[in-house]
Amino acid sequence: MVPVNSENFPLPVNKLDQRRPLVRPVVTNLKANDLVVVIIAVFGLVTAAWAMTGGWSQISGGWSNGWRAAASLTGLYTSLCGMVGLMLSARIKTIERAIGLDHLFIWHRIAGDTMGLLLAVHIFTSIPAEMPVRGGFINTVLDFTGREPYMALTAIGSAIVVVVVVLSLKDIRNKVSYETWYFVHLTVYFGLAASFSHQITLGSMLSNDRYVRVVWVATSAAIFSTALFGRWWKVFGSVSRPLHIQAINKETDDTFSMLLGGRNILRLRGDAGQFVMIRLLVAGQWWKTNPYSLSAVPTTAGLRVTIKDRGDASSATRLLRVGNRVAVEGPYGVTTPEIFDTGRPLFIAGGVGVTPVCALLQRLPINSRPTVLLRARHENEVAHLAEIRALANRCGGEVLVLTGRTAALKGKDPFSAKSLLRTVPDLASRVVLVCGPTSLMFAARKGVHEAGVSKSDIHMEMPWW
Amino acid sequence: MTNNNSSFTPRLALVRRLAPALALTSAGMALINVLDRPVNLSASGTAGVANVGDATDAVGMGAAVTGATVPSPTTTQPAPVLTTVPPVTGAVIPDTTPTVASPPNTTTSSTACGAKKSTGSTTDIVDRNRVFGTLVVTAKFASNGELCGVAVNFDVWDRKSVQIEQYALPKLNARAKKAKSANIHGISGATAVSRAYATSLQAAIDAKPL
Numbered sequence: 001m002v003p004v005n006s007e008n009f010p011l012p013v014n015k016l017d018q019r020r021p022l023v024r025p026v027v028t029n030l031k032a033n034d035l036v037v038v039i040i041a042v043f044g045l046v047t048a049a050w051a052m053t054g055g056w057s058q059i060s061g062g063w064s065n066g067w068r069a070a071a072s073l074t075g076l077y078t079s080l081c082g083m084v085g086l087m088l089s090a091r092i093k094t095i096e097r098a099i100g101l102d103h104l105f106i107w108h109r110i111a112g113d114t115m116g117l118l119l120a121v122h123i124f125t126s127i128p129a130e131m132p133v134r135g136g137f138i139n140t141v142l143d144f145t146g147r148e149p150y151m152a153l154t155a156i157g158s159a160i161v162v163v164v165v166v167l168s169l170k171d172i173r174n175k176v177s178y179e180t181w182y183f184v185h186l187t188v189y190f191g192l193a194a195s196f197s198h199q200i201t202l203g204s205m206l207s208n209d210r211y212v213r214v215v216w217v218a219t220s221a222a223i224f225s226t227a228l229f230g231r232w233w234k235v236f237g238s239v240s241r242p243l244h245i246q247a248i249n250k251e252t253d254d255t256f257s258m259l260l261g262g263r264n265i266l267r268l269r270g271d272a273g274q275f276v277m278i279r280l281l282v283a284g285q286w287w288k289t290n291p292y293s294l295s296a297v298p299t300t301a302g303l304r305v306t307i308k309d310r311g312d313a314s315s316a317t318r319l320l321r322v323g324n325r326v327a328v329e330g331p332y333g334v335t336t337p338e339i340f341d342t343g344r345p346l347f348i349a350g351g352v353g354v355t356p357v358c359a360l361l362q363r364l365p366i367n368s369r370p371t372v373l374l375r376a377r378h379e380n381e382v383a384h385l386a387e388i389r390a391l392a393n394r395c396g397g398e399v400l401v402l403t404g405r406t407a408a409l410k411g412k413d414p415f416s417a418k419s420l421l422r423t424v425p426d427l428a429s430r431v432v433l434v435c436g437p438t439s440l441m442f443a444a445r446k447g448v449h450e451a452g453v454s455k456s457d458i459h460m461e462m463p464w465w
Numbered sequence: 466m467t468n469n470n471s472s473f474t475p476r477l478a479l480v481r482r483l484a485p486a487l488a489l490t491s492a493g494m495a496l497i498n499v500l501d502r503p504v505n506l507s508a509s510g511t512a513g514v515a516n517v518g519d520a521t522d523a524v525g526m527g528a529a530v531t532g533a534t535v536p537s538p539t540t541t542q543p544a545p546v547l548t549t550v551p552p553v554t555g556a557v558i559p560d561t562t563p564t565v566a567s568p569p570n571t572t573t574s575s576t577a578c579g580a581k582k583s584t585g586s587t588t589d590i591v592d593r594n595r596v597f598g599t600l601v602v603t604a605k606f607a608s609n610g611e612l613c614g615v616a617v618n619f620d621v622w623d624r625k626s627v628q629i630e631q632y633a634l635p636k637l638n639a640r641a642k643k644a645k646s647a648n649i650h651g652i653s654g655a656t657a658v659s660r661a662y663a664t665s666l667q668a669a670i671d672a673k674p675l
Contacts, residue, residue, distance in 0.1 A: 133632055133654040146500035149624050155500065156493045163489060179479075183486035190490060194497070202625065208595055287479050 022298045023269045025336065030098035039084055046076050049212050053205045067129035072203060074122040079199060081115035082161075082192050083220065086227035091234070091332075100334040105464035109168065116165030119158055150197040157194030164188045179288055189228065196220065238327040241267065242281055245324045246302050251383040254309045255352060257295060260326050261302030270298040270331035272359035273339075273433075275461070276305065279327040280320065293435070294331060295355035295384060297362045303328065306383050308352040335433055335459045337363040343431040343457065345370035345397075346424060348415070348444045350436030351381075358384045360433065361391035370397035371424055375414065375440060378403055415443040417450035428452035434460040578613035581606040585669030590621065592657035597626045600661045604669035612645045612670065614638075617662070633658045641666055 047055075050073060058065040058072075088095070088108040096104055127140050134140045146152040164185055167173060173181050199216070200206050206213045243260040250256045260278075270276075275293040279286060296304040337360055345368060347357045357372060364370055372392055376382045379401055392399045400423065402414055413419065421427050432453055434444045441460050448458055585602040598621030605614035615638045619630050633655035640649040647667040651659030 133629055135632060143628070146502050148628070152497050152501035156497045160489060160493055176485075177482060179482040180485055183483050184489060187486050187490050187493075190493065194493075201623070207623070207625075284478065 019299055019301045022265070022271075022300065024271050025269050025274070025331070026093060026097055028094050028097045030094055032099045032103070035095065035098065043077065043080060046080060047073070049209075050076060050205050053209045053212060055205065067125050071122060071126035071129045072205060074118045074125060075199065075203060076205070078115055078118040078122050079220075081111050081118060083223045085111035085115060086192070086223050090227045090230040092226075092230065096332060097334065100461070101330075101332040102462040102464050106462060109464075112165055112168060116162060119161060119165075123158065148198075148202070150201055153194040154198040157191045157196075160187055160191030161195070164191065193224070234329060235327075238279065238329045239281065239286075242325040242327045243303070245320055245322050245326060248320060248322060251306060252381055254381075255306055255383040256309070257304055257306040257383070258320065259302040259304050260328060261300075265298075265300060265302060268298070268303075268328070268331065270294065270303070271336045272297045272363045273335040273337060273356045274298075274331035274333035275356070276303060276331050277329040278305065279329070281325040281327055282320065289329070291332075293353075293355040293359070295358045297359055298331065303331075306352065306355045306358075333461065335360075335461065339433070339459050340364065340368065340370075340431050343429055344368065344426070346427070346430040346432045346448075347372045348375075348432065348434045348436075348440075348448070349373070350375040350440040352383065353436030353440070354382055354384060354388065356435055357433070358388055358391070361388060361395065361397075364391075364395045366395055368395045368397070370395055371430075372397065372399040373423065374399065374401045375436065376401065376403055377405055413443065413447070415440070415447040417447045420447050421451050430457070432458045434458065438463045578607050579605040580608040581610070581674050583669045583672045583674055585665035585667070585672070588661040588665040588668075590619075590626070590657045590661045597621050597623070597657060600630075600658065600665055602662060602665040602669050604666060604673070606673060610673065613642065615641050615666065629655050630658060634662070637662045646670065 055069060055072065058069040085108050088104050088111065091101065091104065099107070127137065127144070130143070131137055131140050134143050144151050145155045164187065167176070167181060167184055200213065206216055241264040242262075243264055244262040246259040246261040248256060248258045272294065275291050277289045278292050279289045292305040292307055294303055295306040298304075335356065340360075345360075345364065347360070347370060349357045349372070354374060361370065361372075370392060372388060374382055374385075374388075379385060382388075382401065385399075385401070389399050424430065427448065428451060430453060432444075432448050434441050434448070436444075441463070445458055445460060449455065582603055582605050585604065587599050587601045589599055590597040598619060600617060600619040603616045603618070604612055605616070607613040617634050617638065619634070621627055621630060633652045636652055637649065637659060641647065641662075647663050647670055649659075649663060651663075
């Protein structure tokens with residue numbers, strides 16, 4: 001008989017009592033290039049299926065069937081772009097870990113824009129393709145907007161897709177508020193679903209070949225449900241198991257930090273340098289989400305986020321009280337401490353962009369000797385400055401703060417390669433993290449790159465909005 | 466913190482931001498309801514059978530398609546139509562409405578066309594191993610034995626084929642009437658139908674009653 005050893009039966013202790021970092025995010029070997037290869041392969045596969053089910057005879061038979069061939073091919077590609085976009089919007093964990101949420105959104109936008117272009121080509125090639133059979137332009141248009149079964153659905157569905165794509169063009173999108181754009185963007189589910197049926201009834205590749213049809217319908221259904229349920233299940237999970245505000249702390253005149261904790265934090269995995277999507281579950285705010293960087297290593301004690309009071313959502317956070325519920329999605333982001341394994345860290349941060357710097361410094365090894373360049377109008381405006389100084393000193397690094405208005409710099413660009421090299425002589429061997437306002441990020445990236453740092457050693461969250 | 470303000474304005478903000486999306490969705494749904502008028506082929510959907518009279522017939526698809534209730538060709542239709550149409554409807558859908566009063570085709574002998582009729586073979590409409598449906602041609606001959614009119618009965622299984630049929634068959638009928646034989650050019654975009662039509666019409670001509 002095995003003697004009962006008390007060590008085999010440890011007392012159940014409250015996991016939250018032992019303050020420790022959260023479990024690290026999953027690691028993946030997937031690279032952006034792999035995804036590109038997969039996407040190209042899918043397009044090639046579909047093209048091959050199209051060619052084998054009659055497409056080849058269309059294009060090899062001369063120009064008379066050219067319209068039809070163009071219409072069916074662009075239709076298939078439109079649909080594929082929609083699927084790729086949907087797939088990306090599901091924020092699948094592995095893909096997010098591979099390319100980061102920022103690039104996920106950028107790819108999503110590329111897929112969407114391409115879909116819009118292809119859709120236009122599809123519409124304007126399918127009309128001449130069908131005109132001989134349907135008796136002229138007018139009859140074809142009437143058929144395609146309602147007389148052909150499922151085509152009323154398709155016409156309205158594609159109109160909605162067009163509206164969504166056009167509204168997402170940067171110039172137009174910047175004229176409306178984020179939430180207006182977002183809610184209109186959601187109607188694309190309806191648009192895509194409505195325009196699906198005509199692929200089966202009119203697409204000759206799908207209506208002629210049973211096996212191709214089965215595979216196509218199954219794939220579409222799988223991707224649509226992945227996007228719909230995968231995405232909204234996470235939203236539902238974040239709302240149904242929210243974190244609670246443990247503490248609110250004023251950092252500077254216009255920034256404050258809050259600690260989000262509670263037992264639900266145990267279901268999150270995250271690391272320094274990442275960011276979370278926050279939905280404040282208070283009256284009037286529950287329908288908005290905003291991204292915030294973690295300003296400390298996430299632990300079981302909570303996630304600390306530092307927020308600048310500027311936008312409508314941020315100003316509302318002043319109304320927050322300890323104990324309020326906050327739905328958190330994420331953490332997302334690929335600028336975790338591992339990026340500094342290959343070289344000495346250099347941080348360039350401006351404004352509230354110091355938050356991930358503060359978190360990453362906590363996770364750097366003691367001999368890493370980081371350099372932190374901060375840009376602000378006044379030292380008082382830098383949140384967590386004392387903390388950053390202490391952390392940098394601990395690792396043998398230094399903190400340089402460039403203060404003053406940009407106008408007062410008298411045309412000298414602090415982020416030109418020359419001035420950066422004067423400040424950091426070994427710049428070329430550094431691994432650089434840039435964060436802050438968009439203009440600062442791009443200016444700094446340009447200067448650092450010109451100073452000889454390769455693009456793969458410059459890390460920043462691309463602005464996706 | 467001013468409670469009164471914060472509890473009121475944000476709700477309006479949500480409505481204001483939600484409004485465009487809701488308007489888009491509901492306008493889309495309403496438009497679909499307005500636009501969605503698929504060509505009414507058969508009331509029950511089981512038959513899918515339609516007649517095409519010859520191209521010169523005043524009564525085209527609409528009257529003959531309804532299937533469930535064969536239109537009584539008495540009151541509303543003008544007289545010249547009466548002489549040509551009843552044989553068509555009577556001949557083509559006898560099985561669906563067996564109890565219908567015997568069509569007055571006995572009275573049509575006065576006109577030259579339709580004195581003799583013969584029905585061709587039921588032919589599959591085939592293209593590249595895919596069968597779209599079947600088609601039967603009924604040829605009408607004048608008393609001198611000349612081909613003078615054609616009626617077609619087709620049964621196809623998808624709506625796109627029905628549209629191709631509606632487009633192609635009147636033209637084929639007109640061509641056959643003009644050529645007075647089954648030796649006619651096909652219609653581009655309706656190759657399979659043209660082929661089946663020629664086959665069935667040839668069979669009908671071969672079986673011409675003496």
